[in-house]
Each structure stands twice: as structure tokens, then as C-alpha cells.
Amino acid sequence: EVQLVESGGGLVKPGGSLRLSCAASGFTFSSYSMNWVRQAPGKGLEWVSSISSSSSYIYYADSVKGRFTISRDNAKNSLYLQMNSLRAEDTAVYYCAREIAVAGTRFDYWGQGTLVTVSS
Amino acid sequence: DIQMTQSPSSLSASVGDRVTITCQASQDISNYLNWYQQKPGKAPKLLIYDASNLETGVPSRFSGSGSGTDFTFTISSLQPEDIATYYCQQYDNLPLFGGGTKVEIK
Numbered sequence: 001e002v003q004l005v006e007s008g009g010g011l012v013k014p015g016g017s018l019r020l021s022c023a024a025s026g027f028t029f030s031s032y033s034m035n036w037v038r039q040a041p042g043k044g045l046e047w048v049s050s051i052s053s054s055s056s057y058i059y060y061a062d063s064v065k066g067r068f069t070i071s072r073d074n075a076k077n078s079l080y081l082q083m084n085s086l087r088a089e090d091t092a093v094y095y096c097a098r099e100i101a102v103a104g105t106r107f108d109y110w111g112q113g114t115l116v117t118v119s120s
Numbered sequence: 121d122i123q124m125t126q127s128p129s130s131l132s133a134s135v136g137d138r139v140t141i142t143c144q145a146s147q148d149i150s151n152y153l154n155w156y157q158q159k160p161g162k163a164p165k166l167l168i169y170d171a172s173n174l175e176t177g178v179p180s181r182f183s184g185s186g187s188g189t190d191f192t193f194t195i196s197s198l199q200p201e202d203i204a205t206y207y208c209q210q211y212d213n214l215p216l217f218g219g220g221t222k223v224e225i226k
Contacts, residue, residue: 035215037164045156045164045207047215059214095163104170105211106154110163 002026002109004096009114016086016118022079022096022111030054030074033099035107036081038092038116046092049081050099064090086118122146126208126218132226139195141221143208148188152212155184155193158220159204167206168193200225 008020022034036048049060049070058070069082079096093115097107123146133139143153155168166175168184171191181196195202203225208218 037215044205044220045158045209045217047217050215061214103173104152104154106166106169106209107156107164107215108166108175110165112163 002098004098004109004111006094006096006111006114009094009116011117011119012086013120014087014118017082017084018086018116020081020083020094020096020114020116022081024077024079024096024098027098029072029077033057033101034072034079035097035099036070036079037095037097037107037110038090039095039113040089040092043092048094051079083116086116088118090116091118092116122149122210122213122216124208124210124216124218126221128221129219130222130224132224133198134226135198135200137198139198139202139223141193141206141208141223143186143191143193143218145189145191145210145212147212149210149212151187152210153184153186153191154209154211155182156207156209156217157202157204158207164207195223198223198225 003025005023033052035050051070067085071080093113095113096111098109100108125144151171153171156164158164205220205222
């Protein structure tokens with residue numbers, strides 16, 4: 001069974017940093033691109049970042065470029081999001097999502113999410 | 121940059137009704153369009169990929185159509201468990217979600 005479990009969320013002050021983790025199981029993690037998607041309270045979904053299976057290709061939304069860094073450790077079946085210079089508008093539930101690119105590209109499995117609150 | 125316009129933002133329908141949601145892209149995205157369902161407090165769930173392909177295990181009352189710039193998502197007979205917010209998502213370039221449609225029971 002595919003499982004994605006996020007952790008690392010919490011309360012942080014503006015300008016602070018936080019590192020999110022996503023532990024993957026039930027599939028060959030090293031074969032899939034992975035993504036972070038966030039959802040501000042009461043708002044819609046916003047794609048944040050993606051990383052290819054071997055970390056060769058990395059992309060960011062303009063809203064986080066230069067502040068967030070996505071990475072992965074295939075030996076540990078883990079995905080990470082290092083978030084620096086956090087702002088109030090980064091407050092959201094952060095989901096990790098597996099990307100499948102067979103007959104199209106889509107996010108077929110999602111974690112339960114971890115809440116990040118940026119507030120003084 | 122591609123813009124995705126999803127409508128309506130909310131709707132109310134009766135059990136058994138046919139429900140239709142539209143998503144319009146600002147430029148041609150071929151069939152690079154997915155639909156997700158999100159129930160309150162839960163993670164999104166993939167329903168439709170490549171505009172019209174039903175994800176494994178998803179009930180057949182859900183369907184999608186369209187290509188180019190105009191796409192439609194349909195629930196043929198609304199069920200109480202379909203109460204959720206539905207999102208379209210394009211992947212012609214970087215992933216981008218529509219604004220969502222909240223579906224409620226009348």
C-alpha cells in the first residue's frame with residue numbers, strides 16, 4: 001500500500017525556517033518524481049515544487065523561488081522541503097504528492113498534510 | 121503564464137442531479153488536464169486524468185471531457201458522498217490548479 005506521511009510542520013515566526021519531511025513507503029520511491037502542494041486555510045490548492053526521481057530536475061513556484069529548497073534521499077525513501085524566510089502568506093497545509101507520468105502526468109497519491117503556521 | 125478559470129465556484133444540487141463543472145485554460149493545453157476531489161479535512165484524490173480517463177477505482181458516475189482550452193467535469197447522478205470541492209489541474213507547463221468548485225446538497 002502506497003503511503004506518504006508528512007511531518008515537520010508547526011508554528012514559526014516570520015523570517016524563520018522550517019524543514020518538512022515526507023516519508024514514503026509501499027512503492028519504489030526512487031522511480032518517481034515527487035511534489036509539494038500547499039493549501040492556505042480556506043483557500044485552494046497551490047503547487048509549490050517538484051523534483052525528479054534522481055533530483056536532476058527541480059522546479060519551484062514563483063511564490064517560493066529563492067526561499068524554499070526541495071530535496072530527496074532515495075536511500076531513506078524521503079522527500080524534504082526546506083523553507084526559509086517564511087512569511088505569513090506561507091501559512092498552509094503542505095502535502096507531498098507522488099507524480100506519475102504514464103499516459104499523462106498526474107498526482108496519484110497524496111499524504112495527509114502537515115500544517116505550517118507563520119505568525120509572530 | 122497559463123491561467124485556469126474554473127466555474128462555478130460553488131453549486132448546490134439535489135441527490136440524483138447531473139452536475140457539471142467547467143475549466144477553461146488561457147491557452148491550448150491539449151488534454152493535459154486532471155480533476156481532483158477534496159473532502160473537508162482530507163487530502164485531494166485523483167478522479168480523472170488526461171481530461172477523460174477515469175482513475176482506477178473511481179465510480180463511473182464521474183466523467184471528464186474536453187481538449188484544447190475548454191474542459192468539463194460531470195457527475196451523472198450526484199450522491200451524498202460526493203459533497204466536496206473539485207479542482208482541475210493542468211500540466212502543460214508547471215502544474216496549476218483551478219480555483220475549485222464547492223459542491224453541496226440542496
